[in-house]
Amino acid sequence: SNDKIVEAIVELAKNLGLKVIAEGIETDGQLQRLRELNCEGGQGIYLAQPMSFGALKTHLGTDSVRVFSPSTADMAEILTLQ
Numbered sequence: 001s002n003d004k005i006v007e008a009i010v011e012l013a014k015n016l017g018l019k020v021i022a023e024g025i026e027t028d029g030q031l032q033r034l035r036e037l038n039c040e041g042g043q044g045i046y047l048a049q050p051m052s053f054g055a056l057k058t059h060l061g062t063d064s065v066r067v068f069s070p071s072t073a074d075m076a077e078i079l080t081l082q
Contacts, residue, residue: 003033010037 006022013020022034025044034042048059 006033007037010034010039014038 010020019040022039022042025031025042025046027046031046051059
């Protein structure tokens with residue numbers, strides 16, 4: 001099943017010392033499962049619709065959004081890359 005595949009990928013990444021950012025989160029159930037697997041972050045339409053980089057910066061500055069995001073230090077690195 002997809003759940004077992006995701007679990008194996010997350011476990012492999014963790015064993016390699018990698019951080020895991022999930023893509024394509026569409027439901028609360030998926031989000032909760034990824035949190036149980038200790039994913040460091042994620043993206044998908046459940047969290048937010050596609051947007052420009054400027055809109056993303058504004059979006060992340062609001063308190064009324066669902067956020068499953070990297071740490072502050074990682075976010076600074078992501079913003080630097082943009």
